[in-house]
Amino acid sequence: MNPEIQHSIEQLRAGDPRALARAISAVENRTPGWSDLLKALFPYSGKAGVIGLTGPPGAGKSTLVDQLARHYRKHKRTVGIIAVDPTSPYTGGAILGDRIRMQEHFSDPGIYIRSMATRGSLGGLAQSTADVATVLDASGRDLIMIETVGVGQDEVDVVRLADITVVILVPGTGDDVQTIKAGIMEIADIFVINKSDRDGADRVEREIRALQSLAVRGDNWTPPIVKTVATDGTGVGELAEAIETYESYLKNENLVLKHKIQNWQDRLLEMLREALLERAREQLGDGNLSQYALEIAEHKRDPYTLVEEIAGKVGT
Amino acid sequence: MNPEIQHSIEQLRAGDPRALARAISAVENRTPGWSDLLKALFPYSGKAGVIGLTGPPGAGKSTLVDQLARHYRKHKRTVGIIAVDPTSPYTGGAILGDRIRMQEHFSDPGIYIRSMATRGSLGGLAQSTADVATVLDASGRDLIMIETVGVGQDEVDVVRLADITVVILVPGTGDDVQTIKAGIMEIADIFVINKSDRDGADRVEREIRALQSLAVRGDNWTPPIVKTVATDGTGVGELAEAIETYESYLKNENLVLKHKIQNWQDRLLEMLREALLERAREQLGDGNLSQYALEIAEHKRDPYTLVEEIAGKVGT
Numbered sequence: 040m041n042p043e044i045q046h047s048i049e050q051l052r053a054g055d056p057r058a059l060a061r062a063i064s065a066v067e068n069r070t071p072g073w074s075d076l077l078k079a080l081f082p083y084s085g086k087a088g089v090i091g092l093t094g095p096p097g098a099g100k101s102t103l104v105d106q107l108a109r110h111y112r113k114h115k116r117t118v119g120i121i122a123v124d125p126t127s128p129y130t131g132g133a134i135l136g137d138r139i140r141m142q143e144h145f146s147d148p149g150i151y152i153r154s155m156a157t158r159g160s161l162g163g164l165a166q167s168t169a170d171v172a173t174v175l176d177a178s179g180r181d182l183i184m185i186e187t188v189g190v191g192q193d194e195v196d197v198v199r200l201a202d203i204t205v206v207i208l209v210p211g212t213g214d215d216v217q218t219i220k221a222g223i224m225e226i227a228d229i230f231v232i233n234k235s236d237r238d239g240a241d242r243v244e245r246e247i248r249a250l251q252s253l254a255v256r257g258d259n260w261t262p263p264i265v266k267t268v269a270t271d272g273t274g275v276g277e278l279a280e281a282i283e284t285y286e287s288y289l290k291n292e293n294l295v296l297k298h299k300i301q302n303w304q305d306r307l308l309e310m311l312r313e314a315l316l317e318r319a320r321e322q323l324g325d326g327n328l329s330q331y332a333l334e335i336a337e338h339k340r341d342p343y344t345l346v347e348e349i350a351g352k353v354g355t
Numbered sequence: 356m357n358p359e360i361q362h363s364i365e366q367l368r369a370g371d372p373r374a375l376a377r378a379i380s381a382v383e384n385r386t387p388g389w390s391d392l393l394k395a396l397f398p399y400s401g402k403a404g405v406i407g408l409t410g411p412p413g414a415g416k417s418t419l420v421d422q423l424a425r426h427y428r429k430h431k432r433t434v435g436i437i438a439v440d441p442t443s444p445y446t447g448g449a450i451l452g453d454r455i456r457m458q459e460h461f462s463d464p465g466i467y468i469r470s471m472a473t474r475g476s477l478g479g480l481a482q483s484t485a486d487v488a489t490v491l492d493a494s495g496r497d498l499i500m501i502e503t504v505g506v507g508q509d510e511v512d513v514v515r516l517a518d519i520t521v522v523i524l525v526p527g528t529g530d531d532v533q534t535i536k537a538g539i540m541e542i543a544d545i546f547v548i549n550k551s552d553r554d555g556a557d558r559v560e561r562e563i564r565a566l567q568s569l570a571v572r573g574d575n576w577t578p579p580i581v582k583t584v585a586t587d588g589t590g591v592g593e594l595a596e597a598i599e600t601y602e603s604y605l606k607n608e609n610l611v612l613k614h615k616i617q618n619w620q621d622r623l624l625e626m627l628r629e630a631l632l633e634r635a636r637e638q639l640g641d642g643n644l645s646q647y648a649l650e651i652a653e654h655k656r657d658p659y660t661l662v663e664e665i666a667g668k669v670g671t
């Protein structure tokens with residue numbers, strides 16, 4: 040192994056937060072050497088539990104995740120948090136939020152928080168999030184929480200790489216069920232109704248129950264509904280318990296490996312797609328791409344035939 | 356050309372709605388022959404204007420799109436609508452909504468509505484939407500409207516394939532700007548504040564203006580803000596005018612071809628990725644995929660090295 044990578048990994052495994060931050064940046068930004076780093080880190084990974092948390096904006100996810108982190112710290116478990124924040128260049132929310140939250144936990148090296156902003160569709164957000172989780176996992180964290188803001192396919196892709204998925208809803212947003220359509224309901228192992236001291240919490244619960252009665256899960260687990268008020272910590276212990284109960288269920292039913300295999304099938308295909316696109320881009324070259332695009336825009340060339348031709352060349 | 360495809364295309368070009376529906380299904384579902392069909396249709400495409408419309412759930416997009424379609428029909432222009440509905444199996448919204456809307460316009464062959472549900476992340480929603488738009492375009496529609504529900508990367512990918520992008524907001528959802536973070540603000544050529552008779556419309560307008568002052572567009576177009584009440588048609592004429600103004604701007608600044616080239620660059624890479632993934636899957640075989648996933652889940656194999664190996668084989 041490259042001695043520089045070897046050194047980074049030793050520092051990272053020894054708990055150096057700067058080494059961890061550097062490794063995460065290298066993986067997130069795909070800087071040269073990122074895949075060698077991941078190859079070297081992979082053998083150390085696979086020990087952490089990975090919890091995905093998602094829900095619509097304003098559901099209080101960050102506060103809940105922070106409370107959950109505090110809870111686990113009380114039980115001496117180390118925590119890594121990946122906040123996937125679909126921030127536009129307009130708002131810069133990811134970086135700002137990151138700093139504020141980092142500060143709050145600054146005194147505790149047992150909590151490491153990292154924000155990731157969404158990048159262009161070609162970057163593969165779910166992929167880089169999963170890779171960052173692998174780095175945190177290899178660094179020896181007991182638990183990794185991945186929180187995403189939003190309810191689209193992106194979020195589904197991100198959180199379904201977790202071992203456990205928690206979907207967080209809130210009362211009073213009017214069309215609660217509407218906003219959580221996009222495949223999110225199906226992936227919930229546990230539901231949380233946060234801000235449950237607000238009017239309408241019971242209605243949200245009824246709506247979830249109604250949807251559940253229509254759902255077909257591949258197993259016989261009925262996702263529990265936990266009511267929380269994250270701002271004062273109400274229900275956080277119950278949520279941790281629900282997570283533990285689901286973990287035990289997976290173990291007792293021998294589903295842990297089955298889930299991991301399913302996750303890796305998805306990830307492998309995604310990784311393969313990313314690798315192939317990279318090769319296709321090399322093959323194509325930037326100049327050729329714009330030339331081809333021009334010819335297609337002018338209708339001098341048909342894109343479907345072109346793609347078949349190029350795809351045929353990659354790898355030869 | 357395959358005489359069967361030749362025949363389908365003749366029927367489709369002659370305005371047969373069943374031939375159109377069949378062609379769209381073939382393309383959407385990637386049934387055998389889909390790419391030959393697109394190759395044959397491509398030369399007939401490129402004439403329609405493509406308008407993308409997006410915004411958060413509950414913004415009244417469908418109603419607005421319907422009103423806009425009515426407006427264009429009054430001006431004798433034919434319209435194709437693609438409603439991209441990220442429906443979960445729970446709600447079945449796409450199909451239901453499709454039927455209801457189809458019925459309403461049933462008497463007018465000048466409006467063709469097609470719903471597309473989101474599929475798994477590997478299906479490439481933006482890709483298949485763009486291909487369906489190509490079919491509608493080749494069928495001779497003057498205008499194609501693509502509406503998406505949601506504000507994630509998926510929606511950005513879908514609408515940015517349009518010539519013109521309209522972002523629809525509504526007052527009173529509490530955190531308006533929050534819900535439209537994910538890259539949507541940057542892609543708007545025109546903003547609509549729908550349900551603008553509600554309290555808070557002015558606030559939404561101020562928020563958009565504030566965000567615009569921070570934004571950097573690659574051109575000197577300032578996206579106008581059009582206020583509408585889609586349910587009674589208020590502002591729909593103004594929206595059509597704003598769309599026309601933007602079209603003229605693009606023409607006058609010689610940006611039409613430039614935009615099309617940019618779009619085709621994105622699409623080509625996406626198409627290439629899809630084609631390569633298909634080949635990778637063939638190369639891999641389902642049995643191998645699950646075997647590999649098992650070995651990785653058991654940490655007997657490192658996925659990063661494996662992907663490099665497989666990617667190296669594709670196409671050889």
